[in-house]
Amino acid sequence: MLLRYINIFFLVLRTARSIDTISVHQNISDGETIVSENAEFELGFFSPGSSKSRYLGIWFKKTSPQTVVWVANQVTPLKGTLGAVKLDNQGNLTLVGGSSKVIWSSNTLASPTNINLVAQLLDTGNLVIKNENTTNIEDFIWQSFDYPGDTYIPGMKLGKNIITGRDSYLTSWRSADDPSPGKYSYRFLMVKGKYPQVCITRSSAIVTRIGPNNGISFSGLANCAPDTNSSYIHCMIRTRYTPVDLKEKNSEDKDISFCQRRIALDCGPGEGFLKFSSMKLPDTENVVFSSNMSLLDCEVACKNNCSCTAYANPNITSGGVGCLLWYGGLIDVRVYPQNGQDLYVRLATSELSGLQSSFHTKKRLVMVVTLSISAVLTFLGLILAFYIRRKWKKTSNAENIRQMGSAEGYISPEYAMNGLYSVKSDIFNFGVLVLEIVSGKKNRGFVHKDHDDNLLGHGYISPEYAMNGLYSVKSDIFNFGVLVLEIVSGKKNRGFVHKDHDDNLLGHVSA
Numbered sequence: 361m362l363l364r365y366i367n368i369f370f371l372v373l374r375t376a377r378s379i380d381t382i383s384v385h386q387n388i389s390d391g392e393t394i395v396s397e398n399a400e401f402e403l404g405f406f407s408p409g410s411s412k413s414r415y416l417g418i419w420f421k422k423t424s425p426q427t428v429v430w431v432a433n434q435v436t437p438l439k440g441t442l443g444a445v446k447l448d449n450q451g452n453l454t455l456v457g458g459s460s461k462v463i464w465s466s467n468t469l470a471s472p473t474n475i476n477l478v479a480q481l482l483d484t485g486n487l488v489i490k491n492e493n494t495t496n497i498e499d500f501i502w503q504s505f506d507y508p509g510d511t512y513i514p515g516m517k518l519g520k521n522i523i524t525g526r527d528s529y530l531t532s533w534r535s536a537d538d539p540s541p542g543k544y545s546y547r548f549l550m551v552k553g554k555y556p557q558v559c560i561t562r563s564s565a566i567v568t569r570i571g572p573n574n575g576i577s578f579s580g581l582a583n584c585a586p587d588t589n590s591s592y593i594h595c596m597i598r599t600r601y602t603p604v605d606l607k608e609k610n611s612e613d614k615d616i617s618f619c620q621r622r623i624a625l626d627c628g629p630g631e632g633f634l635k636f637s638s639m640k641l642p643d644t645e646n647v648v649f650s651s652n653m654s655l656l657d658c659e660v661a662c663k664n665n666c667s668c669t670a671y672a673n674p675n676i677t678s679g680g681v682g683c684l685l686w687y688g689g690l691i692d693v694r695v696y697p698q699n700g701q702d703l704y705v706r707l708a709t710s711e712l713s714g715l716q717s718s719f720h721t722k723k724r725l726v727m728v729v730t731l732s733i734s735a736v737l738t739f740l741g742l743i744l745a746f747y748i749r750r751k752w753k754k755t756s757n758a759e760n761i762r763q764m765g766s767a768e769g770y771i772s773p774e775y776a777m778n779g780l781y782s783v784k785s786d787i788f789n790f791g792v793l794v795l796e797i798v799s800g801k802k803n804r805g806f807v808h809k810d811h812d813d814n815l816l817g818h819g820y821i822s823p824e825y826a827m828n829g830l831y832s833v834k835s836d837i838f839n840f841g842v843l844v845l846e847i848v849s850g851k852k853n854r855g856f857v858h859k860d861h862d863d864n865l866l867g868h869v870s871a
Contacts, residue, residue: 379395380397383478384447384449385446387444390438390442395421395481396421396481397483399422400420400483401419401482401483403417403418403487405443406419406428409535410537413438414443415432416464417429417539418485427511428509430485430509431539434540434541436463438455438457438463440457443456443458447478447489449477450468450469450470451474451477452467453479468489468501470501474491474501476492476493477489477490478491478492485515486504488500488503489502505517508528508529509539510530510531512530512546518530519548519550519556522552530545531544544567545560546559554649555573555647555684557571558571558578571696572641574674574675574676574699574701576676625666628709631706631708631709632663632707632712633707634704635703635704636703637702638695638696639693639700640694640696640700641693642691643690646686647684650683653681653682654683655673655681655683658671658673658683658684661685662685662704662706665685665687669686669687669706670686670705671686672704673701674701676701
């Protein structure tokens with residue numbers, strides 16, 4: 361009887377497993393799932409699109425429609441719903457069909473020291489095989505992040521393991537109904553002695569190059585940075601090459617474009633470099649990289665080698681150093697609005713001389729225009745000063761000055777009455793000129809049938825000056841305001857008539 365209760369107790373323990381783990385000899389059948397601790401991801405069986413086949417996969421738990429991020433049996437689908445996944449005591453996770461035939465396996469073999477093995481789905485989306493109490497990623501026996509599908513999840517390992525030689529990359533599905541590997545791959549090119557860069561390939565041929573590592577991420581990628589704790593790497597001048605005389609050409613492969621120089625380099629002493637900013641650096645297939653060389657040393661190294669066509673510092677971090685030297689053609693050069701870098705392109709002597717000549721020509725043209733305008737303004741200023749001086753000499757007293765103000769129509773009241781001259785006097789003169797242009801009449805000689813005022817008195821004199829003889833900058837503001845009001849309303853201040861009152865235009869607006 362006691363033995364019976366013990367068996368029931370262990371049966372309950374096996375049944376009450378954690379919701380995010382698969383224990384040894386416990387099966388997950390089609391229709392059952394495990395969910396990560398905080399319900400971020402879920403693992404179970406699914407059929408993609410309109411397919412009837414069954415696959416073991418991981419998807420986002422909280423999104424709709426279902427978004428699958430990893431598939432175990434991509435190339436070997438299950439027929440029917442009799443599949444099950446289980447973990448044996450050797451740490452091997454297997455997917456079996458209805459006849460117990462192994463469809464997929466993690467192909468792992470735990471060491472004898474590993475006990476209490478579990479397969480656990482983490483909140484990162486990573487399915488791991490490990491000892492139950494282990495949290496250190498380095499102690500994991502197996503993890504799905506080492507075998508990415510078509511979706512990158514932060515923490516996945518992409519790139520080439522220098523020790524094992526395994527290359528991990530993203531691969532498209534064949535179709536929405538078929539998760540088996542398609543034609544396109546997203547991978548990191550990591551060749552010994554070459555600078556790493558990201559590209560998209562189609563059947564192993566490069567169709568798009570994202571860009572090289574810039575010290576923070578791969579240029580063109582926002583949140584994909586090197587993992588310094590392992591052997592993995594995580595994750596248009598084409599139309600403006602005229603200054604360099606590089607012309608875009610298309611090869612027979614329409615997916616590949618490159619730039620070619622019109623004038624060949626001759627390694628002459630007059631050759632130099634032209635800086636291009638905000639650039640996607642060219643293909644790094646044929647570059648030499650030095651991690652501790654300054655930008656100045658990089659320029660010297662490139663100039664001393666006749667085969668060097670361009671150089672750049674790929675490291676955009678503060679104080680970062682490094683040197684990339686290109687040899688041969690500059691392939692896939694573009695303007696990048698974000699994450700662009702400086703590229704220094706080698707120019708032939710004639711090209712560099714032409715650019716310098718064009719620069720100096722433009723500089724001389726700007727100087728000539730500036731000096732000419734300055735000379736004209738100075739000349740006009742001298743004429744005005746001479747004219748004003750002659751007028752001053754003709755007026756010996758305030759009475760004559762007032763007469764001249766009345767005669768000429770341009771002398772400000774403060775100067776005419778008190779002999780005071782300031783910037784306000786120039787403002788007054790300018791205002792009279794504007795008034796004459798707007799009204800089409802002269803201040804001096806203005807005649808109105810109802811009064812003897814000149815044009816200024818005709819609705820433009822400020823109340824403080826008209827009543828008390830006080831003149832200030834406020835008077836000019838008043839005059840200007842009246843002009844603006846007349847322009848906007850299309851009516852004259854003086855002579856304005858309204859059926860309901862006798863006010864002028866100013867009084868009508870104020871009311």
